[in-house]
Amino acid sequence: MQSRQEYYVPHGSYWPIMGSIGMFSLLGGFASSLHGNTIGTVAMILGFGVIIFMVFGWIGQVIHESEEGDYNLQVDNSFRMGMGWFIFSEVMFFAAFFGALFYARELSVPWLGGAGNNAFTNAVLWPDFKSVWPLLNMPDNSNFSVPKGIIHAWEIPAINTLVLLTSGATLTWAHWALMNKNRNQLIAGLALTIMLGIIFLGLQISEYFEAYQHLNLKLSSGIYGSTFFLLTGFHGLHVTLGTIMLTVILMRAIRGHFNKERHFGFEAVAWYWHFVDVVWLLLFIVVYWL
Amino acid sequence: MSTTTTDLQDEIDALGKSHDNHHHGPEKGVMRWIKTTNHKDIGTLYLWFAFIMLLTGGAMAMVIRAELFQPGLQLVEPQFFNQMTTLHGLIMVFGAIMPAFVGLANWQIPLMIGAKDMALPRMNNWSFWILPFAGAMLLSTLFMKGGGPAFGWTFYAPLSTTFAPDSTDFFIFAIHMLGFSSIMGAINVIATILNMRAPGMKLMDMPLFVWTWLITAFLLIAAMPVLAGAVTMMLTDRNFGTSFFDAAGGGDPVMFQHIFWFFGHPEVYIMILPAFGVVSQIIPTFARKPLFGYSSMVYATASIALLSFVVWAHHMFLTGMPVAGQMYFMYATIMISVPTGVKVFNWVTTMWRGSLSFETPMLWAVAFVILFTIGGFSGLMLGIAPADIQYHDTYFVVAHFHYVLVTGALFSIIAAVFYWLPKWCGRMYNQKLAKIHFWWAVISVNILFFPQHFLGLAGMPRRIPDYSLQFADFNMISSIGGFVFGASFLLLTYIIVDCIRNGERVKEPRVWPSAKGLEWTIPTPAPYHTFDKPPGKELILAESSHTGAH
Numbered sequence: 001m002q003s004r005q006e007y008y009v010p011h012g013s014y015w016p017i018m019g020s021i022g023m024f025s026l027l028g029g030f031a032s033s034l035h036g037n038t039i040g041t042v043a044m045i046l047g048f049g050v051i052i053f054m055v056f057g058w059i060g061q062v063i064h065e066s067e068e069g070d071y072n073l074q075v076d077n078s079f080r081m082g083m084g085w086f087i088f089s090e091v092m093f094f095a096a097f098f099g100a101l102f103y104a105r106e107l108s109v110p111w112l113g114g115a116g117n118n119a120f121t122n123a124v125l126w127p128d129f130k131s132v133w134p135l136l137n138m139p140d141n142s143n144f145s146v147p148k149g150i151i152h153a154w155e156i157p158a159i160n161t162l163v164l165l166t167s168g169a170t171l172t173w174a175h176w177a178l179m180n181k182n183r184n185q186l187i188a189g190l191a192l193t194i195m196l197g198i199i200f201l202g203l204q205i206s207e208y209f210e211a212y213q214h215l216n217l218k219l220s221s222g223i224y225g226s227t228f229f230l231l232t233g234f235h236g237l238h239v240t241l242g243t244i245m246l247t248v249i250l251m252r253a254i255r256g257h258f259n260k261e262r263h264f265g266f267e268a269v270a271w272y273w274h275f276v277d278v279v280w281l282l283l284f285i286v287v288y289w290l
Numbered sequence: 291m292s293t294t295t296t297d298l299q300d301e302i303d304a305l306g307k308s309h310d311n312h313h314h315g316p317e318k319g320v321m322r323w324i325k326t327t328n329h330k331d332i333g334t335l336y337l338w339f340a341f342i343m344l345l346t347g348g349a350m351a352m353v354i355r356a357e358l359f360q361p362g363l364q365l366v367e368p369q370f371f372n373q374m375t376t377l378h379g380l381i382m383v384f385g386a387i388m389p390a391f392v393g394l395a396n397w398q399i400p401l402m403i404g405a406k407d408m409a410l411p412r413m414n415n416w417s418f419w420i421l422p423f424a425g426a427m428l429l430s431t432l433f434m435k436g437g438g439p440a441f442g443w444t445f446y447a448p449l450s451t452t453f454a455p456d457s458t459d460f461f462i463f464a465i466h467m468l469g470f471s472s473i474m475g476a477i478n479v480i481a482t483i484l485n486m487r488a489p490g491m492k493l494m495d496m497p498l499f500v501w502t503w504l505i506t507a508f509l510l511i512a513a514m515p516v517l518a519g520a521v522t523m524m525l526t527d528r529n530f531g532t533s534f535f536d537a538a539g540g541g542d543p544v545m546f547q548h549i550f551w552f553f554g555h556p557e558v559y560i561m562i563l564p565a566f567g568v569v570s571q572i573i574p575t576f577a578r579k580p581l582f583g584y585s586s587m588v589y590a591t592a593s594i595a596l597l598s599f600v601v602w603a604h605h606m607f608l609t610g611m612p613v614a615g616q617m618y619f620m621y622a623t624i625m626i627s628v629p630t631g632v633k634v635f636n637w638v639t640t641m642w643r644g645s646l647s648f649e650t651p652m653l654w655a656v657a658f659v660i661l662f663t664i665g666g667f668s669g670l671m672l673g674i675a676p677a678d679i680q681y682h683d684t685y686f687v688v689a690h691f692h693y694v695l696v697t698g699a700l701f702s703i704i705a706a707v708f709y710w711l712p713k714w715c716g717r718m719y720n721q722k723l724a725k726i727h728f729w730w731a732v733i734s735v736n737i738l739f740f741p742q743h744f745l746g747l748a749g750m751p752r753r754i755p756d757y758s759l760q761f762a763d764f765n766m767i768s769s770i771g772g773f774v775f776g777a778s779f780l781l782l783t784y785i786i787v788d789c790i791r792n793g794e795r796v797k798e799p800r801v802w803p804s805a806k807g808l809e810w811t812i813p814t815p816a817p818y819h820t821f822d823k824p825p826g827k828e829l830i831l832a833e834s835s836h837t838g839a840h
Contacts, residue, residue, distance in 0.1 A: 006822070007486070009407045012317060012325030016416035023470075024423040027463035034529050035456050058412070074485060078409035081481040089473050089515045096519025096549055100534055108542035116612075125537070140538035144531070220531030223540035230526065 008070045015058040022050030059248070063265070067257065076264050083268040087275050090238075094279055097234065101227040101286060105133050109223065112139050138222035147217035147225065153288035156207045160200050161284050164239075167196035168277045171246075171270055179260055183253070190250040193273070197243035204236050231287055238276045245269045298829050302799060302811045315818055324419070327411035329396045330714070330816060335418050336393030337707070343385030343425060344700075345783075348776055350378040355738075355772035357755050358765050371755035372440035373432060379443025380461075383561070384468045385425050387695065390703045391564040392417070392475045395503050397714065399479065401809035401816065402497045404488030404825040409481035417475040424467035431457035431464075442753055444554070447535035447546040451527045459528065462521045469514040476510035479503055488808075490827035494585065495834050497807055501588050502567030505595045506560050512599070513556035520549045547609055551602035559598045562694060563591055565662075565702035566633055569655045572709050573637050575805040576652035577644030583636040590629035590636075597626050607678045616675040623673040627666065634663055649802070650724040654705030657732050658698060665693025668743065683753075686746025692739045697732075704782070711786070712801040716815025717793030719785050727785060731778040737771025808833050 025047025032040025065071065071079075113131025114122030122129060126139040134150045151157060174189025208229075211217040219229045249269050252258065258266050316322045316331065323335060353374045357365050366374070396414065400407055408414045431438035436455030439445065450458060483504045487496070496504075524546075526532040533539025535546045566587075574581045581587065604623040607616055637659050648656070668690040672681050681687060712718050741764040746752075750761045757765065800810040811833060812820045825833075 007406055009411050010327050012321070012327055013412050013415065014325060016412060016419050017324050019416055020419045020423050023420065023467060024427065027466065028427055028460065031459040031463055034459050077485050078481045081485055082410055082413070082477050085477045085480055085511055086473075089477075089511045091515075092512050093515035093519055096516045096523075096552075099549065099552070100519075100523065100545060103542065103545045103548065104540060108537070108545060109540050111542075112537060112540065135540050138533070138539045144533065144539050218531070219526065220533075222533050226523075226526070226532035226534055226539070226541065230523070230532070 005072065007072065008065070008075050010065070013058075013061075015054055015061070018050060018054045019058070022047045022054055026051060063252065063257070066262075066265070076262070079264050079268070083271060087271060090275065094231075094234065097227065097231050098282065098286070101231065104135075104223045104227060109133065109135055133224075135222055135224045143220075144222050145216050145218040145220045145225070147211075147215050147221045149215045150217060150224070150228075151207055151211055151215070151288065153284065156203050156210075157284055157288040160203050160207075161280065163196050163200045163203070164277050164280050167193045167200070168274055170196065171273055175266070175270060178253075178258060178263055178266060181260060183256075186253050186258075187250065190246060190253055194243055194246045194250060197239055197246065200239055201236065201243070204232070204239075228287060231283055235276065235279055235283055238272075238279070242269070242273050242276050245272065298832055301826060301829050325415070327407070327415055328818065329400050329408045329411070329414065330818065332408075332414050332418050333393045333396030333398075334714075336389050336396060336421075339418070339421055339425070340386050340390035340393060340703075341783075343381050343389070345779065346429070347378050347381035347386055348779060350374045350381070351772065352776050354378065355769040355776075358757070359769040360766065361757050361759055361762050363756055366755070368755045369437060369440055372442075372753065373438045375753050376439045376442055376445075377428070377432065380428060380439075381425075382695070383443065383557070384465075385421075385428075387561045387699050387703070388472065389421060391503075391506070391561070391699075392472075392479075394499075394564065394568070394703070394706050394710075395475075395479055398710065398809060399482055399500055399503060400486065401812065401820060402500050402807055403483065403486060403491060404808050404821050404830065405482060405486035406819065406821045406824075407486075408478050409486050410478050413474055414478050417471045417478065420467050420471040424464045424471065427460050427467065428464035431455075431460050434460070444550060445524070446550070447524065447527070447543045450546075451524055451535055454528070459525065462525050465521045466518055469518045472510050472514050476507035476514075479507040480511070483507075488821070488824035488826075488830060491830050494588070495830060497567075497834075498570035498581065498584070498587055498591075499564070499567035502563045502570075502591050505591050506563045509556045509560050509563070509595055509598065513553045513560065516549060517553040517557075520546065520553065523549070544606075544609055547606050548603065551605045552599075554605065555602040556595075556598045558691075558694070559594055561699045562662075563595065565658070565699045566591065568702040568706040568709075569637060569658050571807070572651045572655040572705055573640050573659075575709075575802050576647050576649060576655075577641045578646075578804045579640055579644040581636070582639040582642075583632070586632055587636055590632040593629040594626055597622065597629075601626065604673055604675075604678075607675050608682045620673060620675040624670060627670055630666055634659060634666075650719075650721060650728060651705045651709035653725065653728045653732075654701050654708065657728070658701045658705065661693055661697030661701065661732075661736075665690055665695075665698055668693065681746060683751055684746035685742040685750045685752055688752050689739050689742035689746060692742070696739070697735055707786070709802075710809070711789060712793075712796045713809060713814055713816055715790050715793070716796055717789050718796050718801075719789035719793055723781070723785055727778060727781045730781065731775060734771050734774035734778060738768055738775050739771070741765075741768045741771075806833050 025043045027047070029040045029043030029045070029047055033044055034040075110116070110131045111118040111121060112126065112129055115131060129139040130137070136147050136150075138144050138146070170189050170192040174186050174193065177183070177185035177189055217228070218225050221228075246269055249266055252265065316328070317325065323331060326332060326335075353366060354371065357363075357371055396408065399405075434455070434457040436457060438457050439450070439454065439461045441449035441454060445461075483496070483500055493501075523532070523534040527534050527536065527541075533541045535541050535543045537543065570581055570587060601619060601623045603611060603615060603619045607619075611619075641656075646652075668686065672678055672687065672690055708719065708724060745761055745764050745768070748761065750757055750765075796814050799812060799814055801814055802810075808821075808825055808830065809816075811825065811829065
């Protein structure tokens with residue numbers, strides 16, 4: 001693949017404005033639908049469709065330009081930095097929710113139970129409230145779904161930990177194959193990784209089903225349910241995105257894209273996958289286990 | 291020596307000729323602006339968007355000052371007054387100051403590091419084009435049932451969760467979009483600075499505006515996602531039954547304040563570090579001396595940025611926290627004055643015994659140094675935990691942050707526009723009128739904000755449309771200053787539009803003869819494409835404003 005000498009500056013493009021319109025329609029529609037506006041729901045679905053179209057169109061164009069040899073090593077480096085800093089921004093997004101969990105477990109729930117110099121808080125607000133974690137009885141149960149139990153770490157979550165760790169290994173196996181020019185092993189590794197991602201998601205869905213149907217553990221189950229579902233939910237969303245991205249990479253690998261020297265697309269998705277993996281390990285420890 | 295100078299002159303001349311051999315120019319019509327991937331087009335879009343938002347937010351400020359002109363409820367309903375203070379703050383922070391600095395970054399960073407464009411040009415376009423949609427969504431809340439957000443720009447729970455109007459969900463998504471745009475913009479700035487510098491330009495050769503933006507971009511990527519997390523929790527608390535900020539479910543409204551200010555304190559440095567960069571470019575030019583203490587400026591900026599992540603709870607001294615926490619946050623906060631002091635002294639020392647001249651950008655830069663320092667001092671007063679018990683939520687706080695944001699951040703943006711506008715459009719503004727505008731604005735802004743210190747010390751609370759009679763005189767003075775300052779922006783609009791349309795043509799690459807920097811080596815006006823060939827090492831060093839090449 002002969003790549004051009006100078007830094008590639010793309011011509012004008014419709015994709016960004018399409019993305020903005022899609023995003024406006026998706027989010028504006030979502031906000032209206034929250035207040036019972038059916039046109040809002042329609043706008044939300046349309047906006048979502050526009051965004052999907054935009055993402056595939058935009059990325060497709062980038063892949064095309066990449067295969068045409070438009071990108072030199074300096075462009076490649078810009079993409080690497082872009083992906084790296086994007087993942088850092090994701091780390092900070094998750095940090096907000098891990099911070100909320102830490103705050104609830106170490107500060108707000110003990111304080112409500114009278115810890116430190118907060119005896120009066122407990123006596124005045126909810127004198128019957130006992131601070132325990134996992135918090136199954138809220139200070140005031142009347143507005144919340146009171147859970148009968150929680151998801152225990154050494155059941156499905158432990159299996160899921162194994163599944164994700166294995167998927168990290170299969171992805172690295174695929175990367176080795178790419179470096180050793182073994183295309184069949186590359187394809188097999190990617191396919192295995194995607195399969196493990198789908199198994200993870202299936203188990204996660206069954207776990208949510210168990211929580212909602214049998215344990216009455218819901219988003220509205222106080223701070224335990226709130227942190228549990230937002231942390232695992234955003235993680236699950238990232239696994240979903242990662243699986244879709246891996247599928248694109250698999251299709252590109254089947255078409256003969258990527259070589260030993262130039263495979264930024266593969267690496268970017270691999271970084272993302274490993275990041276999602278690390279988030280899961282943290283989740284497993286502080287959400288499920290401890 | 292003379293041959294070297296001639297060689298460099300040849301290189302500068304070559305830069306003027308090489309720009310149009312294989313490139314397409316701008317497209318015709320409106321599609322040029324919608325599809326553009328050109329950093330200069332995108333910079334221009336950002337700057338005009340910020341200017342329109344500045345006038346919008348300014349109009350809201352006029353409503354606030356009109357209501358406060360006299361005691362008693364005069365013109366607007368209290369609920370509408372609260373919507374005005376809320377949206378004024380949000381629009382000025384997210385719509386005016388931040389996009390204006392991103393606009394300056396887009397125009398200047400590639401020119402200052404000898405790059406042909408930003409690193410990720412298509413994403414650059416998207417970063418901008420999210421903004422008008424997000425701004426429209428934010429402003430649309432004013433016209434919804436129940437009115438717009440009225441809980442202040444800090445949107446504390448439970449005012450923003452349990453007791454907020456329906457339109458709050460639109461506000462939440464507007465913040466999501468603005469944050470998404472900022473993060474993409476910041477990623478682009480970092481990739482550009484780290485990957486696109488002309489070969490031979492080391493990090494410590496970079497102009498300070500580039501350095502300050504590199505560090506600002508890091509702050510943006512670290513802080514904006516936390517804000518996204520905060521508004522996401524608000525959204526689920528409001529609509530999906532979670533209880534992050536509800537003590538009845540084991541959460542805590544105070545937790546909102548911690549998460550918000552973990553974003554909010556870096557945010558104030560996001561709005562002031564690029565201002566430091568601008569002023570550090572302008573002062574050496576008009577003092578005709580290299581910047582004093584270049585490397586200490588870089589390290590001071592980095593120190594301020596790191597400290598900004600560990601001082602957030604000084605916004606919450608009265609919310610309630612253990613004494614040990616108050617002591618820690620007080621000392622950590624006051625420590626920031628050390629690197630900030632380094633900067634102020636460096637600017638003063640740069641001017642010391644320089645051959646000073648006071649062209650319009652220099653006037654704004656000097657005003658920045660003096661007035662920002664006043665804002666810094668009142669910030670020190672607020673940082674002292676026991677004293678803050680008196681100052682908290684009074685007009686003293688309002689005076690403080692308007693000194694740092696208006697006479698600080700905004701003044702530096704105006705200084706930057708007057709400094710670089712002739713390079714951008716190849717025309718000089720009416721300098722006499724610009725100086726009249728400067729004195730008009732700088733006097734009126736002090737009449738507007740200085741009395742607010744006295745009001746705050748005497749105990750006038752912020753965000754209240756009515757006040758006791760003893761505050762009447764200073765409020766009237768402040769309002770008069772406000773109207774006069776507001777009117778000065780009409781003159782500013784005229785000066786800029788007049789410059790772009792009829793200004794006297796400038797042909798010199800070095801618009802200000804004493805200016806150093808790669809942006810002054812390209813032709814004036816800046817061609818659509820620049821630095822197709824990166825500048826050489828010699829030229830980079832000769833144009834470095836801190837190596838003593840003056």
